[in-house]
Amino acid sequence: MHLRVELGEVETRLALDACIAELKARDKVGSIAVADSHGELIGLLRMNGAGLATGTIATNKVFTSSRLCQPSGDLGKAAAEGGWDVHYHGDARYLGWEGGAPVFHDGVCVGSVAVSGLSGAEDYEIARIGVAAILASLD
Numbered sequence: 001m002h003l004r005v006e007l008g009e010v011e012t013r014l015a016l017d018a019c020i021a022e023l024k025a026r027d028k029v030g031s032i033a034v035a036d037s038h039g040e041l042i043g044l045l046r047m048n049g050a051g052l053a054t055g056t057i058a059t060n061k062v063f064t065s066s067r068l069c070q071p072s073g074d075l076g077k078a079a080a081e082g083g084w085d086v087h088y089h090g091d092a093r094y095l096g097w098e099g100g101a102p103v104f105h106d107g108v109c110v111g112s113v114a115v116s117g118l119s120g121a122e123d124y125e126i127a128r129i130g131v132a133a134i135l136a137s138l139d
Contacts, residue, residue, distance in 0.1 A: 012043035030058075030117025031047065031050050032114070032126075033062040033115075035114075037111050039063035039112070051117060060094070060095035061115075064093070066100075066111055069104075072114065099116055113131050
């Protein structure tokens with residue numbers, strides 16, 4: 001039997017609230033997604049004024065980050081360096097843009113947080129704030 005921590009509603013709300021607070025502090029808007037360890041969406045919020053595509057992009061970033069247990073941008077970097085198509089995984093949801101951040105607890109990826117709507121670096125930075133909020137609740 002495998003017993004492990006999985007992200008749920010409480011952790012999702014913590015991440016969403018932390019990311020929203022940071023976006024508002026920067027006077028910006030975007031979409032925030034939280035997924036479980038399989039990349040399946042637990043929560044998604046598109047802030048008022050955020051572009052329509054940001055919800056789908058955040059969902060794909062969080063899927064990628066959870067499935068690969070790494071930041072979503074790492075896939076794009078590896079594809080560019082290796083000269084291969086980012087969709088070699090056989091699933092169009094894989095996305096190599098920055099902004100998806102995995103949540104590791106006791107050395108295991110238990111899910112991810114992703115942000116879309118800003119630069120890739122800012123998306124990732126804010127997603128990491130959501131990750132930190134989750135981790136603070138698990139300790």
